[in-house]
Amino acid sequence: MNDKANYSLPDEQGHFGIFGGIYVAETLIPALDELRVEFEKAIADPEFMAEYRNELKHYVGRPSPIYHAKRWSEELGGAQIYLKREDLNHTGAHKVNNTIGQALLARRMGKKRVIAETGAGQHGVASATVAARYGMECVVYMGAEDVARQAPNVFRIKLLGATVVPVESGSKTLKDAMNEAMRDWVTNIDSTYYIIGTAAGPHPYPKLVREFQKIIGEECKTQIVEMIGRQPDAVIACVGGGSNAIGMFYPYIEVEGVRIIGVEAGGDGVETGRHAAPLTSNAKPGVLHGQRSFLMQDENGLIVETHSISAGLDYPGVGPEHSYLKDIGRAEYVAINDDEALAAFHDLCKYEGIIPALESSHALAQAAKMAKTMNKDEVLLVCLSGRGDKDIPTVAKMSGIQL
Amino acid sequence: MSRIQSTLEALKASGRKALIPFITAGDPQPDATVAAMHALVAGGADIVELGVPFSDPMADGPVIQRASERALAHGMTLTRVLAMVAEFRKTDSKTPVVLMGYANPVEAMGYEAFAEAARAAGVDGVLTVDLPPEEAEACAAALKAQGIDLIFLLAPTTTEDRVAHVARLASGYVYYVSLKGVTGAANLDVTSVADKLATLRQHLSIPIGVGFGIRDAATAQQVAGIADAVVIGSRLVQEMEAGAAGLNDRLTTFLTGVRQAMDQA
Numbered sequence: 022m023n024d025k026a027n028y029s030l031p032d033e034q035g036h037f038g039i040f041g042g043i044y045v046a047e048t049l050i051p052a053l054d055e056l057r058v059e060f061e062k063a064i065a066d067p068e069f070m071a072e073y074r075n076e077l078k079h080y081v082g083r084p085s086p087i088y089h090a091k092r093w094s095e096e097l098g099g100a101q102i103y104l105k106r107e108d109l110n111h112t113g114a115h116k117v118n119n120t121i122g123q124a125l126l127a128r129r130m131g132k133k134r135v136i137a138e139t140g141a142g143q144h145g146v147a148s149a150t151v152a153a154r155y156g157m158e159c160v161v162y163m164g165a166e167d168v169a170r171q172a173p174n175v176f177r178i179k180l181l182g183a184t185v186v187p188v189e190s191g192s193k194t195l196k197d198a199m200n201e202a203m204r205d206w207v208t209n210i211d212s213t214y215y216i217i218g219t220a221a222g223p224h225p226y227p228k229l230v231r232e233f234q235k236i237i238g239e240e241c242k243t244q245i246v247e248m249i250g251r252q253p254d255a256v257i258a259c260v261g262g263g264s265n266a267i268g269m270f271y272p273y274i275e276v277e278g279v280r281i282i283g284v285e286a287g288g289d290g291v292e293t294g295r296h297a298a299p300l301t302s303n304a305k306p307g308v309l310h311g312q313r314s315f316l317m318q319d320e321n322g323l324i325v326e327t328h329s330i331s332a333g334l335d336y337p338g339v340g341p342e343h344s345y346l347k348d349i350g351r352a353e354y355v356a357i358n359d360d361e362a363l364a365a366f367h368d369l370c371k372y373e374g375i376i377p378a379l380e381s382s383h384a385l386a387q388a389a390k391m392a393k394t395m396n397k398d399e400v401l402l403v404c405l406s407g408r409g410d411k412d413i414p415t416v417a418k419m420s421g422i423q424l
Numbered sequence: 425m426s427r428i429q430s431t432l433e434a435l436k437a438s439g440r441k442a443l444i445p446f447i448t449a450g451d452p453q454p455d456a457t458v459a460a461m462h463a464l465v466a467g468g469a470d471i472v473e474l475g476v477p478f479s480d481p482m483a484d485g486p487v488i489q490r491a492s493e494r495a496l497a498h499g500m501t502l503t504r505v506l507a508m509v510a511e512f513r514k515t516d517s518k519t520p521v522v523l524m525g526y527a528n529p530v531e532a533m534g535y536e537a538f539a540e541a542a543r544a545a546g547v548d549g550v551l552t553v554d555l556p557p558e559e560a561e562a563c564a565a566a567l568k569a570q571g572i573d574l575i576f577l578l579a580p581t582t583t584e585d586r587v588a589h590v591a592r593l594a595s596g597y598v599y600y601v602s603l604k605g606v607t608g609a610a611n612l613d614v615t616s617v618a619d620k621l622a623t624l625r626q627h628l629s630i631p632i633g634v635g636f637g638i639r640d641a642a643t644a645q646q647v648a649g650i651a652d653a654v655v656i657g658s659r660l661v662q663e664m665e666a667g668a669a670g671l672n673d674r675l676t677t678f679l680t681g682v683r684q685a686m687d688q689a
């Protein structure tokens with residue numbers, strides 16, 4: 022916890038302590054080097070950053086508001102819950118903050134074709150959207166199982182002119198989509214820019230995605246003070262690969278007295294083994310998708326299949342910076358089970374008239390759990406990372422309703 | 425001198441090029457592997473590359489992905505792969521064996537424990553696809569302490585200063601990936617490979633093997649004309665995919681044809 026005031030990670034090679042790094046096949050290394058150099062130049066270039074911010078303002082609709090979920094807080098009877106409304110962004114989630122940044126970078130690098138992996142389909146939609154906006158070809162890899170459970174987003178991606186490639190290998194979910202996107206990239210490395218959708222992958226991606234998502238926490242830092250005159254007691258976000266969470270958390274690392282809480286997918290319960298919570302379940306560090314981080318694996322180092330009601334959290338790994346923040350004790354990580362997330366989903370619909378994404382519902386459920394044990398003058402700030410329209414078929418099915 | 429080095433030097437002295445077949449351990453089923461390795465040697469293999477199956481083979485095309493899935497369905501693990509090498513060693517103490525796979529199974533076992541077990545089993549070289557020189561120092565030291573060669577990949581995209589970096593850590597041979605892509609991709613372009621090898625040789629004193637996209641005797645012969653070793657993978661794995669019936673004969677026959685063509689290069 023000592024060095025959080027002058028926190029300046031990752032280092033040159035992309036390490037956050039023992040985590041992060043560049044664990045990829047040789048063919049990709051020069052491309053990652055080029056990306057790192059171009060990215061560092063871009064974020065130091067006022068013109069580039071001005072264009073990025075302008076797009077966020079006029080195309081995405083930033084800043085997104087903070088909303089006091091007063092009725093729900095009253096119902097819970099404890100701390101006040103405030104929501105950072107990333108669900109109100111164009112395309113309905115935080116993902117677009119990152120895809121705008123990366124698409125502008127791709128354009129700057131002269132790449133005309135972009136590829137992306139997607140789980141819930143939100144990153145696929147956000148990638149297809151910016152590809153349309155900037156006139157690029159876009160191919161989205163999506164696990165075949167996710168194609169089935171996120172049908173509305175599959176259609177949205179196609180409407181936006183992108184191609185969806187269902188991935189049939191392995192567990193047919195997000196990790197397999199990422200494998201397939203890497204295979205595409207290595208094959209089309211000269212023409213193609215790979216827009217990774219979360220704060221994971223080989224260096225520089227974890228840093229790059231953080232830099233394009235930290236707008237969430239930066240806005241919060243001023244907005245919440247305008248509303249309540251101080252910083253919150255805790256910030257809370259769901260963690261799949263960890264992009265909305267790191268966007269929310271990063272500006273708060275240096276703020277004393279603000280607890281940082283990441284919420285993983287507990288699935289059927291961490292104790293059942295059917296979950297997607299590498300940090301909460303104390304998984305060993307391992308190497309997957311270009312990085313070293315805590316990783317769900319068996320004793321032979323094979324990656325195990327994960328489970329979550331929410332496709333966007335259904336991933337065996339986590340971005341390396343979260344592993345580091347856990348290790349140094351600056352952030353806490355907990356898991357919320359499917360049924361708890363679903364209950365929070367319904368609560369937000371009922372008490373606030375907001376349909377949250379199932380991913381975000383995990384963060385909401387954790388806030389509800391904590392709020393009940395806290396005083397009424399305490400404040401929890403939750404990243405409502407996305408809206409739940411895409412999840413309506415899943416929720417209907419869970420409730421035994423045929424749409 | 426390592427078994428890989430002495431094998432490659434003996435070949436060089438006799439003016440021949442090394443033939444390095446690749447199969448995935450445990451494919452199509454675990455009891456087929458050791459016999460298949462012997463069949464490859466009978467067909468003229470100088471070094472055998474044994475794939476360690478992994479759940480997420482990011483650098484592999486569909487053929488080797490399916491091989492991994494078949495092997496894993498039979499419960500293959502790194503420990504069992506090492507047992508297969510030990511079994512092979514009982515009747516072949518001469519042919520070098522190189523394990524090729526991904527970092528995480530090795531990480532899970534621990535570099536030192538892996539290096540010791542690999543040496544005890546009779547492994548001569550290790551190629552870890554997703555462990556580039558930037559991240560390989562610790563693993564390289566553990567392997568070196570056990571006298572095991574660490575084989576690195578070089579690619580069409582590799583820059584000259586990276587070659588120098590690889591040259592400092594690599595031993596045995598380096599593996600030049602002939603094309604931008606995954607295993608089992610299209611055919612390689614011999615002229616561009618020859619150009620790149622000329623550049624690589626300015627920085628490397630160890631032999632260079634070429635793989636990815638070599639599917640027949642004619643291509644193997646052309647590559648043997650420019651490289652020190654020829655690696656054939658997906659084409660052989662397709663034989664495994666065709667099933668266990670007559671497998672060893674098919675492997676030997678195919679490789680014999682390649683061997684003859686290469687020796688005429």
Ligand SMILES: Cc1ncc(COP(=O)(O)O)c(C=O)c1O
Pocket residue numbers: 114115140141142143144218219220259260261262263264265266332333334378380381406407408
């Ligand atoms: C709304 C929403 N929240 C969260 C996530 C999880 O991703 P991350 O952990 O990168 O924020 C997703 C991923 O699809 C998502 O769609």
